Amino acid sequence: MTERAATYRQVFAVREYRHLFAAYLLSLVGDQLTAVTVAYVVFTGTGSATLAAAAYASSYLAWLTGGPLLTGLADRFPRRRILIVCDVARALLIPLAALPGLAAPALVLLLFVVNLLRPPFVAARAALLPEVLDGDRYPVANGLDNTCAQVVQVVGFAAGGGLVAVLSLRGALLVDAATFLVSALLIARGVRPRPAPAPPPAAAADPATDGGGAAGSGRSDGLRAVAADPRLRAYVLVLWTAATFTYAAEGLMAPLARQYGAGAGTVGLLLAAAPCGMALGAVALTRFCPPAARPRLILPLAVGSAGVLTVVWLVPPLWLVLVLLVLAGAASAFAVPLNALFGRAVPARFRGRAFGVAITGLSGLQGAGMVAAGLAADHWPATTVIGFSGLCGAGLVLALTPLWPRGEAPHMGEHAGTAVPAAASLSSDASR
Template sequence: MTERAATYSEVFAVREYRYLFAAYLLSLAGDQLTAVTVAYLVYTGTGSAALAAAAYASSYLAWLTGGPLLSGLADRFPRRRILVVCDLARAALIPAAALPGLAAPALVVLLFTVNLLRPPFVAARAALMPEVLDGDRYAVANGVDNICAQVVQVVGFAVGGSLVALLSLRGALLVDAGTFMVSALLIMIGVGARPAPRPPLSPARPGRAAGLRVICTDPRLRAYVVVLWTASAFTYAAEGLMAPLARQYGGGAGTVGLLLAAAPLGMALGGVALTRLCPPAARAQLILPLAALSAGVLAAVWLVPPLWLVLLLLVLAGAASAFAIPLNALFGRAVPTEYRGRAFGVAITGLSGLQGTAMVMAGLAADRWPATTVIGFSGLSGAVAVLALAPLWPRRRAQAPVTFEVPIEQPRTTSTADSPTAEASGRRR
């Protein structure tokens, strides 16, 4: 593996990635527009904040249920087909929200169904990326995707509200559906067809637990996932406290917006710095320190610093959270290709569940203590927890992309048929 970091031009020189990237942005924007538009539709139709919140929060619930059940589709069918089908299905379902007389509970169920199509889409794309990009281009592309996701997250909410104001709810929903239609078209045009990872005649052994089993049986994958889950849970617990934090500092909605935008801004800046200024080997060495820093820097909020310093700390926490970019690349290379979709599904499902749980726990704590105290304690606890995981972190082989030999399918025999081999090679995919 070369020590020179790949450039953005080298990443975008890959034709398939250009189309995957454009489709990813459109699909991500569509997800944001769906959440904002349907939640607004529910609220204006019922006046119920609880139903509107349920509509918006359905994306978390969809990952918790659809992640384990549906991400395995990316390992059983051609991944290009999964991407196209998920986009076309969302494009077909979303306009149904504009049907007159549709009850609010039905809208919540509709949005939940639409969100169920995201886990197989994300898993299929994540599993396809190492096949499209080799060497450090794969790691840098993960950084590009992450940076753009942060930007879309910040801009998507404002654009969603503007579309509703300019085009009406029905018009906004049609634009929303159009983003998925164009995404599917780009994938069909620009991404080459590949066979399903599992040969059609091979026995379909239990797939739902295969991703979890692959992660649990390999110490490197266990370390990658546990560090990601731990650092993210303690760091993003603060995200659910931005409103009470703004109130504590005497601010209003504008202050909440600034606080919410700080971490994504830092994540984007950290992603650029990590992928463009650090050589590949250095990125791997920085993962654990940055994971601890992403939570630990928030411990200073306990001291109730000035608001400008709180914003700076949130930016720094977001920048350190960019450790997930090289970690994602290591994880993607280490998982056998025929289990990659399910393994990513397990990782993202656990991440969503823990982040949501951490936000709820932080909110309950903030009913009793000041938001600054809860955020500071969460940050300090997160740093300690990550550092406690240091003995589990792989020391020697974590710096190089690794791959497993493809496990041999053994028809109707022992349970080892679905287990990856422990021997890794230094070849690039």
């Protein structure tokens, strides 16, 4: 590994990545537009906030169910084909929401089915990118992907609402469908076909190290592959723990603003603070930090991402709360180099399923953390809950330190079973 970080120019010099990146942006925009527009359709048609929330929350439920069930497709079929099929299917399904007379429960079910197509898409893209980008180009591209995901998250609500205001609901849904169709065309034109990953010989498969047999042996292969490797276990535990306790605060922005006597505009600022920090942190790590130094920063940043929120317990001024949320988001960029370490340690034939396990667990724990924080905020001030959550998160990440692999830097180029390093955007693809 070189000491100098790859530049964005070097990353975008790869034609296949340019097409995958543009397709990724369109799919992210499409996911946001789908959630916002269909939730709006449900609410205006029924007046039920519960059904509207269920429509929006279906992305979490889809990951919890579709993650274990469908991410394995990325290890059994050509990954380029998975990407195209998922995008085309979403482009065909979304306009059905504009059919007159479609009942609200049917709309919620339709959105759930659309969201089920995201886990295999994410897993296939994550598994394909290491074959497109080599060396330090992939960690830099991963940081760029994370930055764009945060930006899309910040502007997604406004864009969705603006489309509905400028166009009709039907027009907004057609624009939404078009994002997925253009994404599929970009992938079809710009990404060369590759065969499906070859399963290992049956006689050579080792359940302790290869995930329990051939690539198609079952949905639990990815879980076994992660559980059997001490490095993978450490990586996902650190990621899940830090993210769960850091982003539990995300579900408390409304009661936090109310505690400070502020309104809806402040809620928006509070929600945007951590994603903005994450985008800045990802750029700093991938563009200004030497590649060899990134692995050494993972644990300190993971501790800091949650630990900095402990200060909120003291009920600081609102401006300082915003600064702390930005800092927590910036420290959360530890997921960028952690993604690369995770990918390099996963055998190629289990890559899609291993990514599915990591992202599904992350999505489920983040959702559970937000719910638990909300329940606690019914009994204690939001500042107390956020501060306590940060303290717990920092303490638990520190408790995981003995599990962390020692001498990580010498292993950065090793990969049993692939010729190039791998990584995945675990943080940005979980539930955004």
